Amino acid sequence: MSPIVIVKNLSKTYNSELTALDDVSLEISAGEILALLGPNGAGKTTLISTICGIVTPSSGEIFVDGFDAIKSYRQARKLIGLVPQELVLDSFETVLNTLRFSRGLFGKPKNENYLRDVLEKLSLWDKRDSPIMTLSGGMKRRVLIAKALSHEPRILFLDEPTAGVDVELRKDMWALVNSLRKSGVTVILTTHYIEEAEAIADRVGVMNKGKILLLSDKKTLIKKMGKKELIIELHHPVLAIPESLDSYKLSLTEQKTALLYSYDTSANRTGITKLLNDISKAGLILKDVSTRQSSLEDIFTNLLEEKK
Numbered sequence: 001m002s003p004i005v006i007v008k009n010l011s012k013t014y015n016s017e018l019t020a021l022d023d024v025s026l027e028i029s030a031g032e033i034l035a036l037l038g039p040n041g042a043g044k045t046t047l048i049s050t051i052c053g054i055v056t057p058s059s060g061e062i063f064v065d066g067f068d069a070i071k072s073y074r075q076a077r078k079l080i081g082l083v084p085q086e087l088v089l090d091s092f093e094t095v096l097n098t099l100r101f102s103r104g105l106f107g108k109p110k111n112e113n114y115l116r117d118v119l120e121k122l123s124l125w126d127k128r129d130s131p132i133m134t135l136s137g138g139m140k141r142r143v144l145i146a147k148a149l150s151h152e153p154r155i156l157f158l159d160e161p162t163a164g165v166d167v168e169l170r171k172d173m174w175a176l177v178n179s180l181r182k183s184g185v186t187v188i189l190t191t192h193y194i195e196e197a198e199a200i201a202d203r204v205g206v207m208n209k210g211k212i213l214l215l216s217d218k219k220t221l222i223k224k225m226g227k228k229e230l231i232i233e234l235h236h237p238v239l240a241i242p243e244s245l246d247s248y249k250l251s252l253t254e255q256k257t258a259l260l261y262s263y264d265t266s267a268n269r270t271g272i273t274k275l276l277n278d279i280s281k282a283g284l285i286l287k288d289v290s291t292r293q294s295s296l297e298d299i300f301t302n303l304l305e306e307k308k
Contacts, residue, residue, distance in 0.1 A: 002066070003027040004155060004186050005051065010060030012046055012210075020046040021057070022210035030154075033177060033187045035197035037300055038207035044190040045085070047207070048157045052082050065154065078106055081153035085160045087140045091133040095124055095143055098132065099150040106151035118146050121176060138169045145176070156180060158189035162196060174200050194300060206300060221299065228291050230261040230272060235285040242282040248275055259284075 005028040012021040021043050028034055036044045049055040051062055053073050062069035064076035090098060099115050119125040122142040127135065132143065141161070148156060158177075162170040170193075177187050177200050191197060197204050198218070205215040214221070237256040248271070251260045259279070263270040279286065 004030040004065050005188075006061075006063040007047075007051065008061040008063075010047070010050060010062065011058050012050060012055060013058045019210050021050065021060075024060070024210070024212055026205070026212065026215065028155075028186060028188060030186050031181060031184050032202045033181055033189070033200055034203050034205060035201035036188065036190045036205045036207055037192075037194070037197055038190075041209075042207040043210040044207050045159055046210075048082070048159055048188060048190065052080055052157060053077055054082075078151070079154045081148035081151070081156045083144050083148045083156070083158045083161055087137070087144065089132045089140060089143060089147075092131055094129050094131055095119070095135075095146070096128040098143060099146055102147045103150040108151045114152065115150065118149050121179065122146050123172065141169070145173070149180075153185070155186045155188070158187065160190055160192065162191070162193060170196070228263055230263065230275075231290045231292065232259040232261065232276075232279065232286060233288040233290075234258060235287045238284065242284070244282050245275075245278060248278075 005026070007024060007026040010021050010024045010026075011019070013019050024043070024047060026047075036047070038044050046055060050057050051064070051069060053069060053076065057070075062076075065079055067076040067079075069076040093101070096115065096119070099118070100110075103111070103115070116125060119128055122145060124139070124142050124146060127139060132140065135143065145158075145161065162173055174196070177189070180187055189196070189201075201218055203216065204218050204221055206213045234257055238252070239256065241250050241252055241259065245259075248261060252258075253260065261272070261275060263272065276286070276289070
């Protein structure tokens with residue numbers, strides 16, 4: 001199956017000085033959820049704004065379901081729904097009329113049943129006749145998503161969709177994104193929340209300074225770059241790690257009751273067996289041993305540190 005979005009050697013420079021995108025290439029498969037992570041100014045918003053036709057690239061090509069997004073803008077844009085960071089809505093219009101108007105702009109025929117379904121999924125049906133100005137910030141965020149879905153797009157871009165919203169709304173949005181994926185919609189989101197990417201994304205891209213530093217399947221990424229940490233609980237607290245264990249670069253928990261040992265999951269030998277023997281030789285009595293996997297946050301932080 002051909003990718004639904006193809007980006008080739010995309011660059012964007014403002015005023016011949018600021019490089020927002022630097023030779024970015026990317027392919028997005030139909031029906032996947034892709035999360036783009038990166039600090040402020042990394043180029044995430046510029047990338048999705050360029051694909052959506054809001055920003056004109058300095059160079060490069062963009063194809064949306066086979067349509068050249070620059071030469072065939074209208075055909076490409078009809079396939080895309082965009083939820084921007086800013087709450088840009090007509091304060092005096094009602095929720096339902098906002099969706100009707102947006103749907104009409106894309107030349108779609110009336111479909112009240114579809115709009116009702118969208119509003120019900122976003123817990124907005126009971127607010128359908130309420131003016132936008134009367135809604136809370138979280139509800140306005142829901143309306144933005146409903147508006148982006150009003151013309152039945154095949155691709156949905158979410159730019160920081162849960163920034164500043166409460167935990168309950170964030171989980172509702174995650175559930176909505178998963179239901180959209182099941183219906184065949186491709187979802188691309190930018191986020192600062194590592195747990196958001198870890199919870200719902202199929203693939204994760206890390207951006208910084210206009211470049212994609214890494215793009216990988218989430219599980220493969222954690223397996224390749226993540227390290228596991230061995231937690232060795234002791235029967236009795238220790239004041240310091242014995243010098244005979246210095247080569248293992250262990251760390252001691254704040255409570256002084258456990259040793260922490262990091263190791264590479266892809267290495268031929270982890271050194272765990274020898275470590276446990278040496279701990280016993282040092283006179284320490286083991287109580288329990290467990291492991292934990294590095295999170296995306298650990299990988300993300302380490303990657304940005306390496307690229308500085």
